[in-house]
Amino acid sequence: MGALATALITVAAPTALATTNSQVGIANNMYPAVKDMKGTIASLETFTPFTANSASQVGGFWNKPAIDTSTMRGITSGSLRQQLKSAGPYTTCNPSSSNNCVDGPLHIDAFLSADEANVDAVIPTSVGGTCTASASVECNGDINSKHAVAIGHLAIYSCSGNWAGSTKGDDPSNGGSPPLPLGADANGSGNGKAQSPRCDATPINGGAPTTISGVVSWLATSGHRIAVADPASAPFGAASKQALTQNGFSWVDSGTGQNVFRGSACDSAGTACKVRLESGISQVRGAVTANAGGNTQLGLVAKSNVVHVSWTSSSLNGTTGNDPNTWTELDPSAYSGYGDIEQYGVALNGGNTGAAAAWNDLFTNQWDLDTTIQSTLAAYGY
Structure with missing residues (x-):
């Protein structure tokens, strides 16, 4: 019994103390709100505390003109769409170590505040998305994690x-x-x-x-x-x-x-x-x-x-x-033909399995129920 107890303690202890490294990209319109709740997000999923740029980035590039080592970054929504639909969220160019990714893809484990078409663009067609893999594109969006995180106005x-x-x-x-x-x-x-x-x-x-x-x-x-x-x-x-x-x-x-x-x-x-x-x-x-x-x-x-x-x-x-x-x-009836302006989040399975699982849990089990997240969104007009 003593040996078994020792073995269980040895296995369990690191899990309780471990944190998960992760990077996340957020469209500019939602970036200030998410930056305000970064401590809550980190604690809910035992993420390593996020660092964030002081402001959303002009032009939507990860590191133009210099290397950006922050783990929570804002990006213009138009460039977000362009990047996700071109080179995909992962290639060999790593923005955390290179400043040559000026037109490069997002190197992230999740992204927030995109419309459903953008989310589908990184999810494989085989599971219901619209992404087709190629030599430079990895279709790694997790359709199970796709979640409407906010309604814009x-x-x-x-x-x-x-x-x-x-x-x-x-x-x-x-x-x-x-x-x-x-x-x-x-x-x-x-x-x-x-x-x-x-x-x-x-x-x-x-x-x-x-x-x-x-x-x-x-x-x-x-x-x-x-x-x-x-x-x-x-x-x-x-x-x-x-x-x-x-x-x-x-x-x-x-x-x-x-x-x-x-x-x-x-x-x-x-x-x-x-x-x-x-x-x-x-x-x-x-x-x-x-x-x-x-x-x-x-x-x-x-x-x-x-x-x-x-x-x-x-x-x-x-x-x-x-x-x-x-x-x-504006009352939503003014654009009722479009419907709700839904903003989505999605986890990316690009190799960081721990982060992907954590983002999946955050979007599907925590986001709608956490009072800090919801009150922060409300303060920013969502």
Whole structure:
């Protein structure tokens, strides 16, 4: 009996004390909320404590321009989709030891805040996903762990002239010129970060519209534009498109003189380009706040982008609170044709079996029941 007891103690003791190393990728719109609950996630599944970047990464690359050794990282939703559907979540390029993965895949054990199509893109077709393996792609998503972790909400966001900065919308660290926001390029890729709260859009005469039908009427006026996420890159973008078309707006997918606006590629009169597309919903707010011309005063944003903001600049530096500009949450009926804006999590079986099992348990058994997780999500507008 003594020998048996000794053997059991020897086997059991390390299990009780062991922690599991893990890396996780999170789309930018949900990154602040998950970062706030990282201690809870680590304790629920005995993960080694997560380290997190101070802010979501511009452009969505793991390590551009330098090696990123953090284990919890934010990434733009548009780039998340692109990376997951190209090189897959694992290749021989390891972002924790190389800075040459500038277009490289995510090297993670789980990811959060993607639409169902993105989740399915890493799950093998043999078990119900849409991923086909190749020399550079491993289809290792665990379909059993696929879980709707949050429901997002759209809000109409408008800049107010009384919140204008002397830099006409630019973040002072940018060194660039309006109307492009920090990190922007010719395709209208902004950042929507809390570090860039300045706004130089002209206040809307009579107040900003508070309904989608009001937005559609406002868009009928010459020169007015709205910023939304690219419907092909984010569920918020698809819901935004549905909200506009559901309320009588005619959507044209591309072309000069049409109503889709990419960066500065608009006709000189500015009367036909009605929608400015951003690659992800977290960048829409940046596109609106960085506007200097006064004709992109509205955005359809994720509510999570404008509530519970941890400010790192301006007079709000060091505080947490809602964006002081005007925003109105939309009733889901405004985009009922799209349905709930579901955000998913999924575990990846890329070799770290302990982490995969832990993420599976977190998503399927812990996420919906843990009060800290749910209260944190609520604080961020989910």
